[in-house]
Amino acid sequence: MKFKGKYILLSMVMLVLGYLIAFSYQLTNEGSKGSISAEKWNKEYESRQLLVEQEEKNLELGEELHKKQQSVQKLEENLKKDKQASSGMVEEIEELRMYVGEIGVKGEGVQITLEDSSYVPADENANNYIVHESHIFKVINELLISGASAVSINGQRISADSYIYCNGPVVTVDGNQFPAPFVISAIGDPDTMLAAFTISGGISDQLVYDNIVVKSEKKSEITMKPMLQGERAS
Incomplete structure (x- = not known):
């Protein structure tokens, strides 16, 4: 135990x-x-x-x-x-x-032709029936105001400083002489320029009142070459 x-x-x-x-x-x-x-x-x-x-x-x-x-x-x-x-x-x-005419330009526009009157009354001064520089200035100014981008007279391109003066039946543009008829071409909107030129009481009517033969038309294409350095007004 x-x-x-x-x-x-x-x-x-x-x-x-x-x-x-x-x-x-x-x-x-x-x-x-x-x-x-x-x-x-x-x-x-x-x-x-x-x-x-x-x-x-x-x-x-x-x-x-x-x-x-x-x-x-x-x-x-x-x-x-x-x-x-x-x-x-x-x-x-x-x-x-x-x-200023440094480059060529092409486009649609209008062509205004100014001619001396073919009828001169015998008792009238013939000088009152021919185209003067004032008539050309009026046309150019109207075209520029209505939007022309380039203008020429008988193919002579003009610029802002161009000079135009009348010497009898001949008009001188930047030193170059041109006889009538004087063809003024302008590139721009033809409808606008032609409407401004032919408006009632406008430049066209004033030229007719001054015994100038006026023809105006639209052109689908007008070509203007650039002005040469010698062609520009100095």
């Missing part, structure tokens, strides 16, 4: 010892698990911090990109305006060169 009691006591000691060992292992294992979880949490926190920092940098870069895009857009708009201005200047220069 003593041996059996010792056996029971030994069993209880072993049981308690096993329990203590198991409990210690469990505590150690849980502590180890807690340590790994904390490490993972730290890594996750660092990753989140890096992500936040990267998002902030992306936001800053996005704002900078937006500013750059706005600057590029402004530059493109300025370049477009400069290009349009340059194009407009080129067109204006070409138009001015056309007006």
